[in-house]
Amino acid sequence: MITGELKSRIDRIWDAFWSGGISNPLEVIEQITYLLFIRRLDELHELAENKATRTGRPIERPIYPDGTDPLGRSYKDLRWSRFKNAEPGEMFEIVGQHVFPFLRTLGGDSSTYSTHMKDARFTVPNAALLSRVVDMLDDVSMDDRDTKGDLYEYMLGKIASAGHNGQFRTPRHIIRLMVEMIGPGPDDTICDPACGTAGFLMEASEYVRREHPHAFHDPKRNHHFHHDMFHGFDFDSTMLRVGSMNMLLHGVEHPVIEYRDSLAQSVSDEAEKYSVILANPPFAGSLDYESTARDCSRSSRPRRPNCCSWCFSCVYSSPAAKQR
Numbered sequence: 099m100i101t102g103e104l105k106s107r108i109d110r111i112w113d114a115f116w117s118g119g120i121s122n123p124l125e126v127i128e129q130i131t132y133l134l135f136i137r138r139l140d141e142l143h144e145l146a147e148n149k150a151t152r153t154g155r156p157i158e159r160p161i162y163p164d165g166t167d168p169l170g171r172s173y174k175d176l177r178w179s180r181f182k183n184a185e186p187g188e189m190f191e192i193v194g195q196h197v198f199p200f201l202r203t204l205g206g207d208s209s210t211y212s213t214h215m216k217d218a219r220f221t222v223p224n225a226a227l228l229s230r231v232v233d234m235l236d237d238v239s240m241d242d243r244d245t246k247g248d249l250y251e252y253m254l255g256k257i258a259s260a261g262h263n264g265q266f267r268t269p270r271h272i273i274r275l276m277v278e279m280i281g282p283g284p285d286d287t288i289c290d291p292a293c294g295t296a297g298f299l300m301e302a303s304e305y306v307r308r309e310h311p312h313a314f315h316d317p318k319r320n321h322h323f324h325h326d327m328f329h330g331f332d333f334d335s336t337m338l339r340v341g342s343m344n345m346l347l348h349g350v351e352h353p354v355i356e357y358r359d360s361l362a363q364s365v366s367d368e369a370e371k372y373s374v375i376l377a378n379p380p381f382a383g384s385l386d387y388e389s390t391a392r393d394c395s396r397s398s399r400p401r402r403p404n405c406c407s408w409c410f411s412c413v414y415s416s417p418a419a420k421q422r
Contacts, residue, residue: 104238108252111234118227123256125221128336130253131343132218133235136197138346140178141240171196182232189232190225217335254295254344268297268378277301282374284313286327289372291360291379293330296341298376300348303328307349324351329372331358 115126143161150157162173171192174180181192201215222228238249255270282288282302290298306313306323313319328350332338335357342355 104249105252107234107238108249111231112253112256114227114230114234118230119223120221124336124340127253127256127340129220129222130231130235131340132198132201132215132220133231134240135215135343135346136193136201137178137235137240143177144179167196167200169196173200176200178236182236186225186229190222190228193222193228194220215339218339254297254340270297270301273297273301276376277305280374280376281309282306282376284310284319284323286373287329287371288327288374288376289329289331290377291331291358291375292377293332293341293355294334294337296328296330296344296353296355298378299328299330299341299350299353300344302374302376303345303348303350326354328353330355331360333357333359 111130112126115129120126120129139161143157146157146160162177164173166172167176175192176197181189181197184192198218198220201218204215222231240249277298282305284306288299288302290296293299303323306327314323328345330338330341330345330353332341338355338357342353345353345355
């Protein structure tokens with residue numbers, strides 16, 4: 099549970115962005131997401147260094163390579179632990195001209211997080227604001243997975259409830275109720291075809307951790323949890339970045355979070371691929387009739403008893419899931 103002190107720190111960070119000229123809540127979330135991601139990269143590289151020191155072997159899959167970037171800056175200077183101590187002007191140059199271009203090159207890595215960073219934009223307007231925000235984020239303890247997740251959920255709660263194309267953030271207690279009613283297990287494959295900030299997937303991951311802790315002692319199930327269990331799709335790139343970071347902060351290493359129109363004919367071959375569908379789909383906006391999957395058509399899809407006229411579950415879930 100996030101404490102009042104931690105909330106107060108996050109509120110001060112939020113206020114710093116607003117006073118610094120960034121008033122769009124989603125943009126604030128996105129910039130904080132980038133900075134947290136940069137900090138996490140440094141932590142992961144440090145863990146790899148410590149492992150290499152203990153084993154006496156070279157670092158496995160180093161995040162920061164040796165040498166310099168294309169502009170001649172040492173990759174070591176791009177680490178959070180290094181630039182956080184720099185003078186504000188130098189820090190602003192390092193982050194804007196070196197760190198963010200480096201993040202975009204991480205798309206060569208197949209991880210979900212690296213893929214979504216290829217379009218990362220640095221919009222912090224000045225060095226003073228960046229230095230202030232970095233100092234405040236550095237004071238926030240991120241050692242505990244639950245704390246990281248609660249902290250991020252608190253920030254997501256600051257996004258306005260209404261959005262474009264029917265987007266809105268489903269209240270946490272409703273998500274939790276829906277997940278508990280479904281009761282996903284360690285062998286399920288879970289999909290949210292309109293994932294947004296990945297709230298349903300995150301809550302499902304927490305449910306599996308809480309209700310099936312012994313499943314993680316099985317290497318196959320552990321790998322399934324981190325690589326194959328969670329699938330989220332959206333056609334808003336910003337939401338995908340925020341959603342993938344949400345999953346990372348909740349301890350899921352490689353969820354499948356992808357850009358996709360889930361009602362398109364081009365993905366209709368994924369019918370019955372997933373055992374659980376958890377979604378609160380958009381109920382507004384427009385569709386391209388020509389590209390929409392034929393199975394989603396009111397006239398072409400037979401209706402089951404008590405079935406709504408338009409939903410994702412009929413299209414994506416497996417027969418076993420339809421019996422839940």
